[in-house]
Amino acid sequence: GENVEQHPSTLSVQEGDSAVIKCTYSDSASNYFPWYKQELGKGPQLIIDIRSNVGEKKDQRIAVTLNKTAKHFSLHITETQPEDSAVYFCAASRGNSGYALNFGKGTSLLVTP
Amino acid sequence: KAGVTQTPRYLIKTRGQQVTLSCSPISGHRSVSWYQQTPGQGLQFLFEYFSETQRNKGNFPGRFSGRQFSNSRSEMNVSTLELGDSALYLCASTPGQNTNYGYTFGSGTRLTVV
Numbered sequence: 249g250e251n252v253e254q255h256p257s258t259l260s261v262q263e264g265d266s267a268v269i270k271c272t273y274s275d276s277a278s279n280y281f282p283w284y285k286q287e288l289g290k291g292p293q294l295i296i297d298i299r300s301n302v303g304e305k306k307d308q309r310i311a312v313t314l315n316k317t318a319k320h321f322s323l324h325i326t327e328t329q330p331e332d333s334a335v336y337f338c339a340a341s342r343g344n345s346g347y348a349l350n351f352g353k354g355t356s357l358l359v360t361p
Numbered sequence: 362k363a364g365v366t367q368t369p370r371y372l373i374k375t376r377g378q379q380v381t382l383s384c385s386p387i388s389g390h391r392s393v394s395w396y397q398q399t400p401g402q403g404l405q406f407l408f409e410y411f412s413e414t415q416r417n418k419g420n421f422p423g424r425f426s427g428r429q430f431s432n433s434r435s436e437m438n439v440s441t442l443e444l445g446d447s448a449l450y451l452c453a454s455t456p457g458q459n460t461n462y463g464y465t466f467g468s469g470t471r472l473t474v475v
Contacts, residue, residue, distance in 0.1 A: 280460075280461070280462060282462075282463075282464070284466075289468070290468050291365075291451050291453075291466035291467050291468045291469050292404075292451070292466045293466070294463060294464065294465065297462070297463070337403075337404065341461055343460055343461060343462065344459065344460060344461070346409065346411075346416045346417050346461075347417065347461055348394065348406035348409065348417055348419065348461075349394075349404075349406070349461065349464060350406070351396075351403055351404040352403070353403045354403060
């Protein structure tokens with residue numbers, strides 16, 4: 249089955265700096281790569297996703313890049329703010345109905361003022 | 362638009378008991394998936410239902426079961442609870458006919474087995 253590895257497990261940055269989280273996947277048939285943010289006491293919230301026909305996608309301060317040849321994708325957060333502090337999860341899936349999302353183990357991001 | 366609603370938010374059960382958790386998806390969403398979240402194993406897929414049929418199942422023992430009703434609401438049941446079943450159980454919904462894009466998660470049910 250699909251195996252998703254995520255690094256680093258913890259990341260501490262100063263407010264205003266950039267944060268980068270990286271994930272690799274094993275199933276070459278995966279073509280859907282969402283990122284989720286989970287705050288304490290809440291369920292994961294979808295923040296951005298990318299599909300395999302796109303190499304990069306941006307939404308304000310958040311961007312995701314995908315390298316299908318190398319089977320890795322990354323989340324970039326620029327101009328970090330304290331409210332960005334949370335656990336971030338990457339996931340990979342074949343995207344078709346009936347296929348589950350396979351999640352990485354998460355990255356705990358702390359943004360210090 | 363109401364989000365995914367999970368009830369109850371918290372549960373404490375004793376080993377050997379059984380438990381039923383409930384999930385109401387976003388209106389119009391027909392696919393409901395369940396995940397178990399623990400600090401050690403992360404988010405692990407339990408099963409997915411679409412139009413009252415189980416469409417996919419993860420690698421969990423038969424003590425874990427689920428169902429979906431005609432209004433798309435779903436329940437999951439865990440029988441003969443073990444200490445290791447303590448976890449946050451998350452439900453997610455998507456419109457779900459052909460793709461699994463855009464899972465929306467509920468806030469989860471925190472199950473503690475003592």
